[in-house]
Amino acid sequence: MGADVLSNVNAMPAPTWHRLDMNETAVELPEGLSFAAQVEVEAAAELIGETGAFDAAVAALQERVDAARAAGPADTRAILKAVDPDVDPADLDIPALSTYEHKAVRQEMANNVAEAFECGMGEQATAWLAEAAGKGAATVFAPTAGKRGQATVRIAGVDGAANVAAIDVVAPAGAAFDLTVSLDSPAAGSGVVGVVLRVFAGENAHVNVTSVHTLDDTWMALDDTGIICDEGAFVTVRHRMLGAGKSYTGLATDLRGDLSRVDVDTRYLAxxxxxxxxxxxxxxRGKKTRCNIDANGALMGESKKVLRGTIDLVRGCKGAEGTERETVLLVDERVENKTIPVILCDEDDVAGNHGATIGHVAADQLFYLKCRGLSQEAAEGLFATATLEETALAVEDETVRAGVGRLAGRLGIPYQEVEG
Incomplete structure (x- = not known):
């Protein structure tokens, strides 16, 4: 296929600060890409589910959501009339809404789980990744209710191609599932390596997702995820975006069920x-839901990074709490960093927290290290080494660990091989 540009990628739900050019991005794909669809899956046979399992789980959840809505009191708020196309603009009892508010109110009225489902990179990118993976080619993991399972999916670069995996995880009530996704480039070349992942975590299910990028700088990585959490479900996402010339990562979570939770732990190098x-x-959306977004990274050379983090406290989520934090180490003065924490709130009795620490090594820490013979450059290099070694220790897959070692060699970062 010819050159393509994916528009409106990684768009913030509520745009802001237009002049800083950070509300979304455009991804220019390499010219002449073919679709490779060469994916390695390691999992027990009993974990492989049927095509359509994700949609079936969403439909079952929809039945319970509709029943709960029908049993509740009628909603007579004036804000609902604001989306009526025939509303009288002179009626001062009808509130004026922004474009974002219009969309949010219409979505709330529709009460449709499937329509509200989204992946973080946006519709166009998600559709392109699904096309690149191949129609009907999604790998479906469906662990048994109340039991634990694990799987690994490896996606390696194919020169001149887009090699993409489509993955669905459907964890029923009480199940536990660990998924490791590796985007790597063991052979020389250039192209796109990507994954589109959909996760449905049923009642009290626990899903752990670890995604590791160890690509060379001639490759582009596209990592797109969408998650739905039912009552009491808990999803942990560990992103280790260590390599690739350009990497784009999007994740969207619908905390639909009461007491559901998502934790996102991100480490990156550039x-x-x-x-x-x-x-x-x-x-x-559910009551007493929780989220934690925690990102830490180091920027070197002339690298650039944008991190958009949006916590949306939707009407009805009483008792919910969301927290987002980021720590960015600027190793070189030429780097460009943008950190955009956003909290949207349409409910009382909720808590939203955000913070960011951006800069060089703290002066007291640097003094301590210098007293022990380390220069500022060597001290800051320790953080990159620690990020690589932490990833290798956290992942059991030897192929992933080998990719971390290769990346350390390419970047010239001191690294001690981790044994299994």
Whole structure:
């Protein structure tokens, strides 16, 4: 296929600060890409589910959502009339709404789980990734209710191609599932390596997702995820975006069920002319839901990074709490960093927290290290080493660990091989 540009990628739900050019991005794909669809899956046979399992789980949830809505009191708020196309603009009892508010109110009225489902990179990118993976080619993991399972999916770069995996995880009530996704480039070349992942976590299910990027700088990484959490479900996402010339990561979570939770733990490195672009969206819809978005990274050379984090406290999520934090180490003065924490709120009795720490190594820490013979450059290099070694220790897969070692060698970062 010819050159393509994916528009409105990693778009913030509510745009802001237009002049800083950070509300969304456009992804220019390499010219002449073919679709490779060469994916390695390691999992027990009993974990492989049927096509359509994700949609079936969403439909079952929809039945319970509709029943709960029908049993509740009628909603007579004036704000609902504001989306009526025949509303009288002179009626001062009808509130004026922004474009974002119009969309949010219409979505709330529709009460449709499937229509509200989204992946973090946006509709166009998600559709392109699904096409690249191949129609009907999604790998479906469906662990048994009340039991634990694990799987690994490896996606390696194919020169001149887009090699993409489509993955669905459907964890029924009480199930536990661990998924590791590896985007790597063991062979020389250039192209796109990507994954589109959909996760449905049923009642009291626990899903752990670890995604590791160890690509060379001639490759582009596209990592797109959408999550739905039922009552009491808990999803943990660990993103280790360590390599790739350009990487785009999007994650959107619908905390639909009461007491559901998502934790996102992100570590990233960028060197040379690398680009790291993130978009995290967590929509709290259930009562007493929780989210934690925690990102830490180091920027070197002339690299660029954007991290958008949106916590959306939707009407009805009483008792919900969301927190987002980021720590960015600027190793070089030439780097460009944008950190955009956003909290949207349409409910009382909720809590939203955000904060960011951006800069060089703290003066007292640097003094301590210098007293022990380390220069500022060597001290800051320790953080990159720690990020790589932490990833290798956290992942049991030897192929992933080998990719971390290769990446350390390419970046010239001191690294001690981790044994299994």
């Amino acid at each position: 060197a040379g002319q690398d680009v790291r672009d993130f978009n995290y969206i967590v929509r709290h």
